[in-house]
Amino acid sequence: MLKRTNYLSHSYDKPDGHTLAAYEQAGGYRSARKVLSTLSREQVVDEVKKAHIRGRGGAGFDCGMKWSFMPKESKKPHYLVVNADEGEPGTFKDRTIMERNPHALIEGCIIGCYGVGAHAAYIYVRDELHLSKARLWAAIEEARAKGYLGKNPFGKNYEVEVYVHTGAGAYICGEETALLNSLEGRRGEPRLKPPFPAQVGAFGCPTTVNNVETIAIVPSIFQVGGDEFSKLSALHEWNDGGVRLFGVSGHVKKPGIYECAVGLTLRELIYDLGGGIIDDRPLLGVIPGGSSCPVHLPDEIVDVPNDPRFAPYNGKSVLDLPMGVDTLRGVGGMLGTCCAIVMSDAADPVLALHNLMRFYRHESCGQCTPCREGCGWIERILDKVIEGRGSIEELNELHEIASNITGNTICAFGDGAAQPALSFVRKYRKQLEDYILRGGQSQTRTLEA
Amino acid sequence: MPTFKLDDRDIEFQPGDTIIQAAHRAGVDIPHYCWHPGLSVAANCRMCLVELGPPPGRGPLLLDVLRYDAKTGEYVKTKKPKLVPACQQPLTEGMEVKSQTSEHVAEARAAVQELLLLNHPVDCPICDQAGECRLQDYWLSHGANKKRMRDEIVHKPKAVSFGPTIVYDAERCIVCTRCVRFCDEVVGDHVLDKRERGNLSEIVLAPGRQLDHAYTLMTEYVCPVGALTAKDFRFKARVWFLRSVRSVCVGCATGCNSYTDFDPRNQTVYRYRPRDNERVNKFWMCDEGMLDYRRIHTGRVLAAQAGGKQVAVDAGLDAAADACRKIDPNTSAVVLSAQHSNEDNFALLQLAQRLGVTRLFLSGRPEGEGDDILRSEDKNPNRTGVIGLCGLQTPGSFKDFAALAEQGNLRTVLALGSDAELPDRASALSKIESLVTIATHQGPFVKAARVVLPASSWAECDGTFVNRDGIAQLSERAVRPQGQSQPAWKLVAGLASRLGHDLGYKRVADVQAALAPQERSGAAVQEAGATA
Ligand SMILES: Cc1cc2nc3c(=O)[nH]c(=O)nc-3n(C[C@H](O)[C@H](O)[C@H](O)COP(=O)(O)O)c2cc1C
Ligand code: SF4
Ligand code: SF4
Ligand code: SF4
Ligand code: FES
Numbered sequence: 001m002l003k004r005t006n007y008l009s010h011s012y013d014k015p016d017g018h019t020l021a022a023y024e025q026a027g028g029y030r031s032a033r034k035v036l037s038t039l040s041r042e043q044v045v046d047e048v049k050k051a052h053i054r055g056r057g058g059a060g061f062d063c064g065m066k067w068s069f070m071p072k073e074s075k076k077p078h079y080l081v082v083n084a085d086e087g088e089p090g091t092f093k094d095r096t097i098m099e100r101n102p103h104a105l106i107e108g109c110i111i112g113c114y115g116v117g118a119h120a121a122y123i124y125v126r127d128e129l130h131l132s133k134a135r136l137w138a139a140i141e142e143a144r145a146k147g148y149l150g151k152n153p154f155g156k157n158y159e160v161e162v163y164v165h166t167g168a169g170a171y172i173c174g175e176e177t178a179l180l181n182s183l184e185g186r187r188g189e190p191r192l193k194p195p196f197p198a199q200v201g202a203f204g205c206p207t208t209v210n211n212v213e214t215i216a217i218v219p220s221i222f223q224v225g226g227d228e229f230s231k232l233s234a235l236h237e238w239n240d241g242g243v244r245l246f247g248v249s250g251h252v253k254k255p256g257i258y259e260c261a262v263g264l265t266l267r268e269l270i271y272d273l274g275g276g277i278i279d280d281r282p283l284l285g286v287i288p289g290g291s292s293c294p295v296h297l298p299d300e301i302v303d304v305p306n307d308p309r310f311a312p313y314n315g316k317s318v319l320d321l322p323m324g325v326d327t328l329r330g331v332g333g334m335l336g337t338c339c340a341i342v343m344s345d346a347a348d349p350v351l352a353l354h355n356l357m358r359f360y361r362h363e364s365c366g367q368c369t370p371c372r373e374g375c376g377w378i379e380r381i382l383d384k385v386i387e388g389r390g391s392i393e394e395l396n397e398l399h400e401i402a403s404n405i406t407g408n409t410i411c412a413f414g415d416g417a418a419q420p421a422l423s424f425v426r427k428y429r430k431q432l433e434d435y436i437l438r439g440g441q442s443q444t445r446t447l448e449a
Numbered sequence: 450m451p452t453f454k455l456d457d458r459d460i461e462f463q464p465g466d467t468i469i470q471a472a473h474r475a476g477v478d479i480p481h482y483c484w485h486p487g488l489s490v491a492a493n494c495r496m497c498l499v500e501l502g503p504p505p506g507r508g509p510l511l512l513d514v515l516r517y518d519a520k521t522g523e524y525v526k527t528k529k530p531k532l533v534p535a536c537q538q539p540l541t542e543g544m545e546v547k548s549q550t551s552e553h554v555a556e557a558r559a560a561v562q563e564l565l566l567l568n569h570p571v572d573c574p575i576c577d578q579a580g581e582c583r584l585q586d587y588w589l590s591h592g593a594n595k596k597r598m599r600d601e602i603v604h605k606p607k608a609v610s611f612g613p614t615i616v617y618d619a620e621r622c623i624v625c626t627r628c629v630r631f632c633d634e635v636v637g638d639h640v641l642d643k644r645e646r647g648n649l650s651e652i653v654l655a656p657g658r659q660l661d662h663a664y665t666l667m668t669e670y671v672c673p674v675g676a677l678t679a680k681d682f683r684f685k686a687r688v689w690f691l692r693s694v695r696s697v698c699v700g701c702a703t704g705c706n707s708y709t710d711f712d713p714r715n716q717t718v719y720r721y722r723p724r725d726n727e728r729v730n731k732f733w734m735c736d737e738g739m740l741d742y743r744r745i746h747t748g749r750v751l752a753a754q755a756g757g758k759q760v761a762v763d764a765g766l767d768a769a770a771d772a773c774r775k776i777d778p779n780t781s782a783v784v785l786s787a788q789h790s791n792e793d794n795f796a797l798l799q800l801a802q803r804l805g806v807t808r809l810f811l812s813g814r815p816e817g818e819g820d821d822i823l824r825s826e827d828k829n830p831n832r833t834g835v836i837g838l839c840g841l842q843t844p845g846s847f848k849d850f851a852a853l854a855e856q857g858n859l860r861t862v863l864a865l866g867s868d869a870e871l872p873d874r875a876s877a878l879s880k881i882e883s884l885v886t887i888a889t890h891q892g893p894f895v896k897a898a899r900v901v902l903p904a905s906s907w908a909e910c911d912g913t914f915v916n917r918d919g920i921a922q923l924s925e926r927a928v929r930p931q932g933q934s935q936p937a938w939k940l941v942a943g944l945a946s947r948l949g950h951d952l953g954y955k956r957v958a959d960v961q962a963a964l965a966p967q968e969r970s971g972a973a974v975q976e977a978g979a980t981a
Contacts, residue, residue: 170646187643192492192537332513332526366624366643366650367493373564376648380600396517397597399524403514404560407531408495415512422515426524 001234001322002268003261005243007220008213011101018135020142023103029148031222032110036156044115048218050226052233052241056093057083057174057211058290058336059412060325062239063218067208069198070116076205078118080109081183081197084125084132084212085167085174088290089359090341093245094212096257098125098132101216102139106162108215110153111222113160116208120161123212124179127166136164171363175411176209178365189365190411213245234263235324238309246323247339248274251281251347257339266296267319270342281344285427286319288328289336291356292416294423295349296333304330334419349428350435351447353421354382360417368409374401375417390436398425453544468535468546469497479548480558480587482565482673483625484536486725487732488634491626494565496587498532498557502545529553559592568602568648570620578675580688584623603648612660614680614736615669619651622676628652628668635733635822638662652676663824666739670722679720681740686712686719695724697914697924699788699907700738701817702825702832704916705730709742709908709927716928718742718908729920735824737817745908748890750867751932754901762902762933766940769863769900770947772883776861778805782853784894785844786866787813787829789937790912791921791968792960793904794835796938796952797865797887799963803950806863808853811835811844812894814868825917830907834915837968846870851877861885865904865937867892887937902944904937905930911957913970923970 010026011017023029035044049064070078082105086094097105109121125133140162143149151159165183167173173182177191180202201207221229221242230241240262246269249255253275260273266286270276277283283298300318304310310330313321321327328335343352361379366372378401384390399422406418425432434440450461455472462471469479473486482494503509511528518525530553535546547554565584573579605619629641629652640660644653654660660668669677688710696709698721706724711717721742723734753765760768783801785794801809811832819826836843847870853859854877862881867888869875878884878897886898889906907914909930915921930936935943942954954960961969 172646192490361647364647366645366647367491369493369495369561369564369623372624372648372650373567376603377564377567377598380598384600396519399515399517400560403529404557404564406514407512407529408498408557408561410492419513422513426515426526429524 001261001263001265002272003232003234003263005232005259005261007223007243007259008097008101008104008216008245009257009259012096017100018102018139020103020139020146023101027223028103028219029107031219032107032148033154035111035114035222036154036158041115041117044111047226048115048221050230051221052230052236052239053214053217053221054240054325055211056213056217056244056337057176058088058292060335063210063214066198066210067112067115069196070208071198071206074206077120078116079202079205079207080112080116080118080121080215081176081180081202081207081209082109082121082123082212082215083174083176083179083209084123084129085171085179086126086129086212087171087174088292088337088339089356090249090287091247091290091337091339092249093247093257093337093339095129095132096245097212097216098129099135102132102135103143104216104219105136105212106139106143106149108218109162110148110160111218112208112210112215114158117206118208119159120163122183122202123162123164124173124183125164125166127169133164133166140164170365171359172365172411172413175413178411179209180207189367190413192410217242217244232261234261234322235327238324238326240324240326244338246273247337248342249339250342251278251344252276252342253278262324263322265320265322266340267317269323269340270319274342277342277344279344279346281346284343284345284347285349286343287341287420288323288333289338289340291341291359291420292412293328293334293336294332294419295427297427300331302331348440348447349424349431350382350386350440353424353428354379354386355447356420356424357382357417360413364413364417368414370405370408371414371417374405374414377401378417378421385432385435386440388439392433392436395425395429395432395436451540451542453540453542453546455546456548456550462540466540468499468538468540468544471540472535472548479535480591481536482583482623483627485627485630485671485732488627488630488671490536491630492534492537494623494625495534495561496558497535498554498561499535499538500530500532500547500551500554501538502547532557555591558587559594562587562591563594563597565623566596567598568620570602572621576621576675577678577683577688578621578672582675583673605649605651611654611677612665614665615660616678616680616683617652618676618678621674622652623674624650624652625673627671627673628677631664631667631671632660632662635667636662636664641668663735663737663818663820664733664822666736667723667733682720690714691719693722694925694927695923696721696908696927697830697922698734698738698741699830699914699924700735700741700828701819702827702829702917703730703823704830704914704920704922705734705738705823706922707734707738709925711908711927713928718745718927729916729918729922730823733823735822737824742908744890745906745928746931749906749931749934750888750891750895750901750903751934752903753933754898756899762935762940765900765902766943766947769885769902769944772861772885772900773804773863773944773948775883776804776806778807780858780860781806782808782810782850782859782862784810784812784850784862784864784866785835785839786864786868787811787827787832787835788866788868788889789904790831790907790910790914790924791834791838791964792910792912792957793865793937793941794831795838795964795968796941796954796960797863798838799952800941800945800948800950801863803945804948807842809839809842809844810847810850812847812850812864812866812868812870815870815872827917830914830916833917833919834913834921834968837915848874851875854878854880864888864894864898867894869893887940889934889937902940903932903934904940905934909934910936913961913964913968915968921968921970
């Protein structure tokens with residue numbers, strides 16, 4: 001169901017929308033004031049739970065639930081860490097918040113810190129996002145000048161500081177525990193879990209890691225009320241509440257970021273918001289939320305007979321399934337970051353798969369054997385396929401390699417690399433065979449036309 | 450004790466154990482590369498994956514994977530259970546773990562094995578690890594498949610010198626980080642780390658550093674493959690020709706448990722390896738100790754000497770007996786050796802008693818560097834043992850002995866070992882009229898001796914050494930006595946019989962039988978667990 005909203009994006013088309021003045025004029029910082037002056041920490045967490053915000057960073061974990069895992073009392077300081085690494089291919093939503101509505105994130109940090117018992121928030125920003133960093137630094141200065149950050153925000157004796165920490169350009173540093181290592185100045189490698197960050201996080205202290213959008217949407221919860229906010233979503237019953245930023249890129253006429261209530265369908269995202277496919281060509285496939293999700297074909301039919309919640313959608317195209325964490329999971333897909341990559345039939349899925357796998361080979365941190373060696377092997381086989389040296393024998397190895405990566409690694413990168421590979425080989429096997437047997441359709445053997 | 454089920458076996462565990470820890474203690478091997486009982490858990494190799502029974506009341510966690518049906522030309526979506534690393538998974542009462550009995554585990558391990566060898570150079574014919582390499586062992590036990598990836602492997606630096614002792618081959622490295630963790634956690638020296646990412650990862654030295662702490666050879670030892678090799682051992686022997694005995698390092702008073710690896714064909718010792726002992730050295734040895742095997746074959750006394758000439762041992766014993774017949778308790782002394790075993794020292798003490806010599810002294814190698822990891826400043830393996838054997842008759846120090854000799858008060862001295870604990874006082878030995886030295890190695894006492902009897906080293910005879918903590922440990926004989934040498938206790942017994950005293954020692958067991966229980970290794974000797 002297409003329902004545009006503007007909780008986060010109200011400032012996006014205003015040239016000075018990123019300033020404190022504009023943010024306050026639009027009602028900014030009222031939520032933080034209200035929270036700090038009237039609510040207890042438990043009440044904050046309860047309200048966020050009611051809003052059913054599923055983590056916007058890709059894994060879809062319930063935000064209020066995650067906050068409730070933080071110790072009630074502890075001798076060590078707590079930290080809130082905001083994941084602004086945004087490295088997932090095809091994903092470009094967080095930077096719009098940081099560039100055009102940075103105060104929403106700062107206000108979210110104030111409430112978040114209060115909610116998890118922290119006095120400091122670190123925003124870990126991918127280094128290449130220069131405007132984002134500049135806007136965040138400026139916003140922090142503005143907020144501090146007003147006293148919203150510092151010793152007594154809104155007159156409450158609850159110190160909150162927000163720091164920007166820049167990464168060094170590794171995709172794996174978006175994985176929350178690798179991010180914590182990187183934040184501490186160590187090599188950006190995922191840690192073993194348990195212990196989870198809520199027990200042992202940044203600098204060995206209890207830590208909550210949330211995505212930029214997850215935190216930036218928090219002030220809106222307190223504007224509307226948790227339950228009301230959740231009900232904005234068509235998937236409220238699925239505990240998948242509120243509004244979120246939907247991205248669409250690739251072969252669409254109007255690529256971009258659009259804020260809508262949760263429950264939008266892929267068809268609406270591609271054809272209504274995205275303006276349809278360039279040159280009105282047929283849709284070849286769509287990856288719903290960043291490259292780590294399985295690809296879907298337009299003729300895929302929803303068929304989940306043993307879950308009554310799917311009754312309204314069974315027999316329909318996946319393009320008409322509301323985009324939610326559990327809806328897509330139910331059909332063997334993944335919502336991920338909710339930023340769809342659209343391919344028309346002008347795209348060459350073999351080259352697209354090769355490009356993806358080149359990325360995963362390059363970005364694997366190299367700890368786990370299956371991911372370190374498996375990603376490299378997959379890329380190598382695809383190298384040969386696109387160079388015209390591939391063989392059916394090796395094509396038949398791809399799914400085996402990927403099946404032995406998924407689930408067998410320390411972090412979710414392994415699944416994020418394997419699942420798209422599995423879906424591409426299954427769904428585009430003909431094109432892959434065609435490449436091997438007849439040289440494929442691409443004249444250039446590169447993704448650029 | 451709580452128990453869990455590993456395949457069809459019930460195994461006890463201690464609270465806090467991981468699966469692999471409890472299995473290891475019970476003597477069940479779960480295949481592994483990165484896990485080491487003495488290091489933190491990295492869980493990166495994924496060789497130890499096991500399948501768990503679902504938690505009570507819940508179904509198993511399943512993952513989507515694909516099979517390919519060649520008949521129909523279609524992929525088939527299937528599920529597999531989520532496997533967990535046995536090295537990371539803590540145990541709970543009644544947990545059901547499948548290691549050898551799960552097809553999913555077999556598949557995952559075979560895949561890990563194939564992936565580890567994907568970019569491996571497989572240069573076993575010229576690799577010193579061959580024959581004791583986990584890549585070889587697990588390849589045989591997990592599929593033994595032909596290599597499917599036929600392309601050029603990823604090339605990386607080979608034969609990189611990491612320092613005075615170790616050479617690194619990045620192509621053979623499986624990036625298990627055992628070497629990094631060893632330096633970090635045991636030595637406290639962050640001299641190794643990883644660089645690059647993905648399949649370009651390799652181990653590097655910290656900028657401006659060499660791998661040069663006191664435990665560098667342990668990095669080679671913990672390396673499960675041939676990526677780290679010891680300069681000392683490289684290209685010297687193929688391990689399948691070597692045999693091992695359980696020994697005790699005589700490098701210092703710590704008494705680390707070791708294996709002596711020797712080639713029985715040429716009766717040559719090639720290396721020491723640590724032998725696990727929780728009470729003494731855990732899993733480790735120091736570089737000094739590891740390289741101490743070289744003394745077995747260098748600087749040795751291999752023949753008897755009398756009157757400045759090389760003579761047969763019997764003639765040497767006769768000459769020694771002549772010297773001893775003149776013994777006057779007032780002008781004679783016996784020097785015991787902290788380098789020698791209880792057996793050797795005990796025999797000499799017995800003879801001293803029969804001859805009525807009451808002046809006892811103790812010498813050994815000079816002090817050296819110690820630390821709070823393993824190394825003792827006392828570089829002698831048996832000082833505690835010798836002092837124990839002497840009982841109330843505490844032996845005097847080498848310093849006192851040198852002072853006495855300096856004054857010209859010593860006519861006849863019977864000495865075990867050739868070490869002067871204070872090398873700059875060794876000149877005093879020349880003042881002794883008649884010095885009989887029973888020694889394994891050249892040294893001040895041999896130089897000043899009238900009669901020298903060649904003793905077998907610790908590697909050529911069983912012997913008991915009592916470490917600084919009073920633990921008596923047996924070191925087994927590896928090779929045959931070198932040259933004309935004989936075990937020192939045997940030489941002493943021969944000397945005694947020439948002097949009319951029958952000590953009754955024919956075999957080393959005869960001497961041991963005469964030792965008090967605390968002076969024998971008996972219960973104190975620790976059986977080594979399987980080395981991880
Ligand atoms: C390889 C990998 C990369 C990731 N990159 C990002 C990222 O760039 N930004 C992000 O917010 N989450 C990323 N995540 C997800 C984080 O691990 C974590 O789940 C998220 O930050 C939690 O925040 P949320 O609960 O608010 O979504 C990544 C995960 C993996 C496995
Ligand atoms: S799955 Fe890949 S990225 Fe994640 S820890 Fe393992 S090797 Fe590193
Ligand atoms: S050198 Fe050996 S111990 Fe070190 S990471 Fe490589 S394989 Fe492991
Ligand atoms: S610490 Fe002492 S006993 Fe242990 S290996 Fe080193 S020299 Fe030998
Ligand atoms: S032993 Fe390496 S993952 Fe467990």
